[in-house]
Amino acid sequence: MIELRRKKLAMSFPEVHAKATLSVDFQRTLRIPDDGRDYPLPPGLGSFPLRHVDDFAARLPELWKKHGGVMLPMYQSEALWLNLNSDYPFAVKVATGKINAITGEAWCDGIHRDPQDYMVTPEQPWLDGYCVEKGTIRQFVAMPLGGGYTVEEQITGEAEHGGLQIVVYPMKAEAYRDLYPPVRSYIADERYGVSAMPAMMVREPAPSYDMGLAPGGRMKQEIYDDRHSFDVWDTRASSRCFVHIANSLAWRAVTGEEPPTTPLTAREYEKTGLPWFDHYGGDQTALEGAAALAELKTVKEMGEDKGEHPLPENETVEDQLVINLGGESDGRPVREGPF
Secondary structure, X not given: OEEEEOOEEEXXXXXXXXXXXXXXXXXXXXXXOOOOOEEOEOOEEEEOOOEEHHHHHHHOOHHHHHHOOEEEEOOOOOEEEEEEEOOXXXXXXXXXXXXXXXXXXXXXXXXXXXXXXXXXXXXXXXXXXXEEEOOEEEEEEEEEOOOOOOXXXXXXXXXXXOOEEEEEEEEOHHHHHHHOOOOXXXXXXXXXXXXXXXXXXXXXXXXXXXXXXXXXXXXXXXXXXXXXXXXXXXXXXXXXXXXXXXXXXXXXXXXXXOOOOOOOOHHHXXXXXXXXXXXXXXXXXXXXXXXXXXXXOOHHHHHHHHOOOOOOOOOOOOOOOEEEEOOOOOOOOOOOOOO
């Protein structure tokens, strides 16, 4: 069962276990510079609004109505990250334009272990982009579908789907009882920055409805290997949702609502002195990353090839205040001085 609870998708499996609920929200954030540097995790600047596609079916393209799901607004070159929140374990598979964000492979039903094409919650609290190397992702950046920038278009040559696709599988109840004692409680670290953003100059959006996601700047983020045996996942029970991305003009025309103001740039955020983040994953092993995704051109590189300038405000950010999340240890030895 999937419910839209304000700005979150709630995927529940009461038939599996009373605690089997995963919530997903889509966080507005800074677009990190695409300059070859590896940046820490940027903050969340509030959730994108979500609306039922069925509530606006008369004003939407046929393919959107066919897929159903929900929709959210984004500006061209705006970034987002997925916030995954659950106490109960789930296998979570994410694609953009029906290209898997972990493996770079075309969408297929089910989950697969070799290569691993899913994440595991609650150990994996966030996903900020495409897994291109061990410990490194390329940030999700919105671009108009049809311009050749998106991962979907670079891999398939087609501009058909856009948006995001999510499917989740809960852990089997008997496996949960064996692996996680009742006293266990998981509390996700907060990764949020300023809650209010000033109104800013809005970039002109693309003329079409559909937006897709393209690879942006490099970010330090590990996608963790599944430490469980593969048979703990209940592949008979699943929920999936198509998340459509509308540009701001389409959002106004369809919903009658104003889209959110544009987020702060990385340089503007730096001037506030507010923190960036790092996530300590303990003894978990990170996936190697997908060569198919690493070989793709970033928005900046594609723009240079086209003689376009799709990334305004792409200046390097030199110094960041970084807060470590996810554990009390940063893994460094403690220096022993004289007593």
